[in-house]
Amino acid sequence: MKRLLLSFWLATMATGAWAQYCTVTDPTGTPLNVRTSPNGPILGALHNGATVQILQTTVDASGRPWAFVAPQEAGKNGWVFGAYLTCGR
Numbered sequence: 786m787k788r789l790l791l792s793f794w795l796a797t798m799a800t801g802a803w804a805q806y807c808t809v810t811d812p813t814g815t816p817l818n819v820r821t822s823p824n825g826p827i828l829g830a831l832h833n834g835a836t837v838q839i840l841q842t843t844v845d846a847s848g849r850p851w852a853f854v855a856p857q858e859a860g861k862n863g864w865v866f867g868a869y870l871t872c873g874r
Contacts, residue, residue: 806857807872809835809865819863823851829861842867 809831811817816830823845831837837854840862844850850867 805839807837807839807852807854807870809833809837809869810871811869817865817869819854819861819865821863823849823864825864828863831856831860831865835860837865837870839870839872 809817811833814833816832817835818827819829819831820827823843831854836857837852838857839852840855841853842850843853851864852867852870853862853864854870855862
């Protein structure tokens with residue numbers, strides 16, 4: 786089921802069928818790291834509630850979703866862990 790949901794998330798994000806804007810919802814309560822690449826060096830961080838535009842998606846070697854985002858407020862463009870984003874229409 787988890788893989789099915791991941792596949793749906795990636796397919797809808799790639800085709801634009803889902804909203805291009807998402808909200809950071811990191812369940813740990815800490816800022817979400819923004820990276821140069823999936824699992825790469827940290828560039829910065831985004832707080833819960835930040836709105837980001839999804840520019841690209843991918844999965845890492847472990848099958849975890851990642852999204853290249855552009856923050857709508859302050860922050861740097863980069864890769865974030867996709868499971869910590871909530872996207873709606």
